[in-house]
Amino acid sequence: MAEKQKKRLMQGNEACVEGALYAGCKFYAGYPITPSTEIAEGMSVRLPKIGGKFIQMEDEIGGIAAAIGGSLAGLKSLTATSGPGFSLKQECLGYACLAEIPLVIVNVMRGGPSTGYPTGPSQADIMQAKWGTHGDHPAIAVTPAYVQEILTETVRAFNLAEKYRTPVIVLYDEIVGHMREPITIPAPGELAVVDREKVTCKPDEYFPYDERFEIPPLAPFGTGYRFHVTGLNHKKDGFPTNDSKQIGEGNMRIMRKIDNHLDEIWKNEEIGLEDAEIAVVAIGSTARSARYAVNEARSMGIKAGLLRPLTLWPFPDKAVTELSKRVKAIIVPEMNLGQMVLEVQRCSKKAEVLGVHRVDGEPINPGQIIEAIKSFK
Amino acid sequence: MSVPAEKKEKISVPFDYNKYLRPGKLPHIWCPGCGHGIVLKAMLRAIDKLGIDKDNVCVVSGIGCSSRTPGYVDFNTLHTLHGRALSFATGIKLARPDMKVIVVTGDGDALAIGGNHFIHTCRRNIDITALVFTNAIYGMTGGQYSPTTPLESIATTSRYGNIEPPFDTCEMAKAAGATFVARGTAYHTLELEKTIYEALMHKGTSVVDIIDACPTYFGRMNKYKSATHMMEAMEKDGTVSVKQVDKLPPEKVAGKMLRGVLHKIDRPEYCEQYALLVQEKAQAKSK
Ligand SMILES: Cc1ncc(C[n+]2csc(CCOP(=O)(O)OP(=O)(O)O)c2C)c(N)n1
Ligand code: SF4
Numbered sequence: 001m002a003e004k005q006k007k008r009l010m011q012g013n014e015a016c017v018e019g020a021l022y023a024g025c026k027f028y029a030g031y032p033i034t035p036s037t038e039i040a041e042g043m044s045v046r047l048p049k050i051g052g053k054f055i056q057m058e059d060e061i062g063g064i065a066a067a068i069g070g071s072l073a074g075l076k077s078l079t080a081t082s083g084p085g086f087s088l089k090q091e092c093l094g095y096a097c098l099a100e101i102p103l104v105i106v107n108v109m110r111g112g113p114s115t116g117y118p119t120g121p122s123q124a125d126i127m128q129a130k131w132g133t134h135g136d137h138p139a140i141a142v143t144p145a146y147v148q149e150i151l152t153e154t155v156r157a158f159n160l161a162e163k164y165r166t167p168v169i170v171l172y173d174e175i176v177g178h179m180r181e182p183i184t185i186p187a188p189g190e191l192a193v194v195d196r197e198k199v200t201c202k203p204d205e206y207f208p209y210d211e212r213f214e215i216p217p218l219a220p221f222g223t224g225y226r227f228h229v230t231g232l233n234h235k236k237d238g239f240p241t242n243d244s245k246q247i248g249e250g251n252m253r254i255m256r257k258i259d260n261h262l263d264e265i266w267k268n269e270e271i272g273l274e275d276a277e278i279a280v281v282a283i284g285s286t287a288r289s290a291r292y293a294v295n296e297a298r299s300m301g302i303k304a305g306l307l308r309p310l311t312l313w314p315f316p317d318k319a320v321t322e323l324s325k326r327v328k329a330i331i332v333p334e335m336n337l338g339q340m341v342l343e344v345q346r347c348s349k350k351a352e353v354l355g356v357h358r359v360d361g362e363p364i365n366p367g368q369i370i371e372a373i374k375s376f377k
Numbered sequence: 378m379s380v381p382a383e384k385k386e387k388i389s390v391p392f393d394y395n396k397y398l399r400p401g402k403l404p405h406i407w408c409p410g411c412g413h414g415i416v417l418k419a420m421l422r423a424i425d426k427l428g429i430d431k432d433n434v435c436v437v438s439g440i441g442c443s444s445r446t447p448g449y450v451d452f453n454t455l456h457t458l459h460g461r462a463l464s465f466a467t468g469i470k471l472a473r474p475d476m477k478v479i480v481v482t483g484d485g486d487a488l489a490i491g492g493n494h495f496i497h498t499c500r501r502n503i504d505i506t507a508l509v510f511t512n513a514i515y516g517m518t519g520g521q522y523s524p525t526t527p528l529e530s531i532a533t534t535s536r537y538g539n540i541e542p543p544f545d546t547c548e549m550a551k552a553a554g555a556t557f558v559a560r561g562t563a564y565h566t567l568e569l570e571k572t573i574y575e576a577l578m579h580k581g582t583s584v585v586d587i588i589d590a591c592p593t594y595f596g597r598m599n600k601y602k603s604a605t606h607m608m609e610a611m612e613k614d615g616t617v618s619v620k621q622v623d624k625l626p627p628e629k630v631a632g633k634m635l636r637g638v639l640h641k642i643d644r645p646e647y648c649e650q651y652a653l654l655v656q657e658k659a660q661a662k663s664k
Contacts, residue, residue, distance in 0.1 A: 027472055048659035053471045053651070058497040062464040065457065065494075069437075069468020072455065073476075077468070095458055221453040221469060222476045224432050228399075228448055230456035239402065239448060240456075 005184040012177040013080075015147045016106055016170065017042030018185055019154025020078050023193055025104070026052040027070030027077040030063035031085060034118040035174040036108040039080035060085035064092040068101050072229065074196070074220025076158055080106035082174075083116060086125055086132070093167055094133030095231045097254060100209070100218065102161040102196065104154070106170040108177040109284075109335075111361045120361030121174035123284060124336035129169050130313050136251065138258040140265060141169040141313040143283040147181035152191060153310060159194035160265060164257055165215050171312065173335065175285035175363055199225060207236040211249065215257050258314060267310040268319050272298065276305030278376050279327045279351070281320065281344055283309055286333050286364045293369035304373050315343045324348035329376040331356060333364045352376070397421045397431070399451045406445055410596075410604025412563035412589025412612075413443050416510055419566050420479070421450065423573035427477070434477045437466040439491060441483035441517045442591075443510035460491030463498040466505050474648040477577065478504070484511040488524040488544055499553035502581040503647035508573065509546055509584065512591035520594030531598040550584040551640045557583035558640040563590065564612035565636065575638060581646045588612050588634070 010018070016039050020028075028043035040056065047054040053070065057063040063079045071077040081089060086107045096103050109125045111117025125132075129141045140160055144153040154170055161168040199206060199219040208227045210216040216236075219225035232240035233247040241247060258265065272294055273279060282290040287308040297304035307323055309316045320343075324330060330348060332341040333356035341355035356372050358364050398421075407413050424434060434452040438444035440459035447454035453476070457465045462480045470478045487495050487509045498505060514532060515521040522532035522539045525546065529538040550558045557579040561569035569587065576583035590596060590611060592604035601607040617630055619637035 027468070029468060029471075045659075048651075048655045051655070055467065055471055057464060057467070058493050061461060062467070062494055062497070065461045065464035066468030066471070069455075069465040069470075070472040071468075072465075073469045073472035075472045091458055092461070221435055221455075222433060222473050226431060226451055226453055228454045228456065230448070231458055232456070 005187055007182040007184055009180055010147055010183050011038060011180050012147045012150045012172065013038035013108065014042055015151040015183055016080070016154050017046060019151035020104070020158070021046055021050070022151065022186065022191065023076065023155045023158035024195065025076045025078045025158060026050075027067060027075040028052070028054045028079065029057050029066035029070065029077070030079045030081060031057055031060045033060070033082045033085045035110055035177050036080045036082045036106060039106060043078065060088040061092060064089040064103075064105065067103055068092060068096055071101050071103050072221050074223070076102070076162065078104045078106070080108070082108045083110045083112050083118070083125070084114070086128065090133040094135060094137055096167040097133070097137040098231055098233070099229050100165040100254065101167070102165055102218070103167040104157045104161050104170060105167055106154070109171065109173045111359070117361045119174065121285060121335055121363060122359070122361070123173055123286060123334045124339065124359065125171065126312065126334070126336065126339040129171050136255070138166055138255050139169070139313040140164070140166065140258065140311070141171045143171050143310055143312045145172070145176060145284050145287045145308065147176070147179060148183040149310070150176065151183060151185070155191050155193065159192065162194045162196050163215070164261070165218055166254070166258070169313070173284045208238045209234060209236045209250065211236055211253060214260065262314055262318070265311055265314060266316050266319070268316055269308040269310060271306040271308070273305035273307060273323065275303055276326070277303040277328050278331065278373050279305050279307055279323050279329070280331045280333065280369060280373070281307045281309070281340065282333050283312055283340070286335060289364050289366045290333060290369050293366040293373060296366060296370055297373045302373055302377055312340070315347070317347045320344055320347035321349055324351040327351050329354060331369065331372045333369050333372070335359065335364060392422050392425070394418060394421055397424065397451055398449055402449050405449055407442060408593045410590070410592040411442065412512065412591070412608070413446065413510055415563040415566055416508070416569070416587050416589055417446050417449065419569040420481075420508060420573055422570045423577055426574050427577055429477060433475065434479065435466070435469055436479045436481060437462045437469065438481040439483070439486035441486045441515070443481060443483040443512075443516070444486055446481040460486055460489070461494065462486065463491060463494040463505065463507065467498060467503055470503055470505055471648060471651070474504070474652070478506070479577070480505055480507045482507060482509055483516070484509055484513065484525040484546070485515045485523040488546060488549070492524070496549070496553035499550050499555035499582050499584065501647040502554060502556050502644050504580055504582070506576045506583045506585070509586050511546060511586055511588050512595060513543070514591050514595040516591045516594060520598060530595070532594070533598070546586040547584070547635075547639050554582070554644075555584045555640070556581035556642050556644050557638070559584070559638045560586045560588070560616070560634060560636050562588040562612035562616055562636065564608045568636070572638065579641065581644060588616065
C-alpha cells in the first residue's frame, strides 16, 4: 500500500511546479514577472536535479519559443508568465495551436491593462486566454481555485496538451498563486499522466499532420523522422499550401479535435445546484468567495448554488445552458469589467444574468456576492 | 576546434545536391538572380563535409525569403515566426545538445525583430550556427529598408534615401559574445562553403554574415543593371578578404566590408556548462 503522503504548506505557484514535475515536465523556458516568478524559480532549482532543462530567456517571446523548441525535441515543456508577458506570448501561442505543439503556459493573472497592478489580483485575461492570439484557433484553459488544485490542474493541463497536441493554458489569479495552503503531493501513479503517443510507422510513411488521424502523433525531432514544421497553413506533410481546400480542412481539424471531445475536456464543480434557484458561476479566488456566499445565503433560507468551471475554455456551454433552464438567476462575479458574464449570457436560455465586477485590485468578497443573491430574492 | 588540413583544401564541386534536397519541393520560391539559392547550396556542401547523419541535423528559420530555406532541405526542419528562430533553436539545442542546430535567417529577421534574441544567443555562446542572409532589404514584404540597408539607399519605405545607419552584423555578434564570427558572400561561393564549414565545426555560437543580393527589390530600386552586376558591385568589389587586407593600399580597402573569419575564440559553451552544473552542483546538492 502506498505510504500516506504528508501534508505540506505550500504556495500556489510552488504547487504549480510540483504539478509540472509530477506530469513529467522536463523543460522550462521563461522570463520572470510578478506574480508568476516563483514558478520559474522553482523550476530552476528542480529541473537540473532530474536531468531536465531550465533556461531564463531574454523575454517572454523567447521563453515560449524555446519551450516550443523543447517540446518539438520531445520534452514536456512549460512556460509561465503574467499580464504583460502573456500579451507577448500570444504570437507563439498561435504558432503552437497551428503547428500542433503540446505545451503548457501558466498565466497568473494580475491587474491590468499594461503594467497595471503587478501585485494585485485580477481575472481580466479570461478573454485573452481565448482570443489573445490572432486567427481562429482552439483554446483550452484550466482554472484552479485552490493550492492543491493548482497541482492537479497543472497535471491535467499537461495531459490535455499531450493528448490533444495543443497548447494548454493554466489560468489563475494572483490570490491563488500566492496563497499558502496545506497540500499533499500525490504518490506516483495516483494521478493519471498522459505521455506523448509514440510514432511507430516507417519514416517515409510518417506525416506530422496526417488527416487520417483525428490527432496525428508527433514524432520528436532527431528521432529519424525528418519532417517540416511551419506556422503557415500546411498540408499533411507539414509543407505550406495555398490550396483553399487544404487550408480550410487544416483549420477545421485543429478545432474539431477539441470540439469532438468536449465531454472529456470539460470539468466543473457544482455546489448546492440540485435545488438552487439562484446560481453563481465563478472561477479562481472569486469562486472561493462565491462558495462562502452561497453557504451564507443558504443559512438565510435562500436556495443558492455554485457552478465552478475548472475548464474555462472551451466554455462549459452545456452546463451553463442546463443550469439556466433550472434557475431564476445566474450571478457571475469576476475580477474584471465583464468577460465570463458574456459567455454565460450567450449560453443562458431563460435565467436572468447579472455580473458582479471589480477592477480595483481587491478581491470580490462574499458580501458583494450575497448582496447580488439577495437582489433576486 | 581547428579544421583538418585535408578538409580545408577539398572543394566539393561538382556535388550531388539531391542527397540533401527534399524530393518534390522544388522549384523554390526565390526570384531569378536571388542570392539565397547560392547560399543554400554552399550550406549543403558544408554540411556534407561534416559527415553527420541527416537525422541529427536541425535547420531552423524565421520568416522571410531566406527563411524559406529549411523547407527544401531534408533534415529536421522548423520554419518559425519572424525574428524568433534563434529562440526556438535554443530550445531544441538545450533539449537535444547532440543535434547540430543551424539557424537560417534574414538580416531583418535576425537583426530587427529578432535583434534581442540575436545578441542574447551570442552572449550565451550556445552551440548554434546562425547564417544571416544579408540582402540589405526586406525581400518577402516587397523591399522595405532593413537594419543593414546602407545610408542613402532606396527602399519602398525610404523613397528619399535611407537615413538610418546600418548595423555591422559581425561587429555586433562579436560584441555580444559570439565566439566565431565570419563574413562571406554568395559571389565567393567556394570560400563561403569553407567559412560555413568552419562555423559548423566551431563549438559555441557561430555567426556567418552572408552578403547576397535581392535583385528584385534592392537591385531595381538602386539602379543595378542586373543580378550579376549587383553581385560584382556589392559582393566582389564591395568586400575584401581578411587575408589580403594588410597587403592592399588603403584606397583599395576604404569603404569595403571584410570577408573571412573575423573572430574566433574559445569560451565555455552553454549546453556544456549546463551539463557541468547538473553534474557538479545540482545533483551533488540533492544527495
Ligand atoms: C511579426 C511579424 N511582423 C512582420 C512580418 C512581415 N514580414 C515577413 S518577412 C519580413 C522581412 C523579411 O526580411 P528579411 O528577414 O531580411 O528576409 P528576406 O525576405 O530579405 O530574405 C517581414 C517584415 C511578419 N511575418 N511577422
Ligand atoms: S524578393 Fe529578393 S530576397 Fe526575395 S526571393 Fe526575390 S530576390 Fe530573393
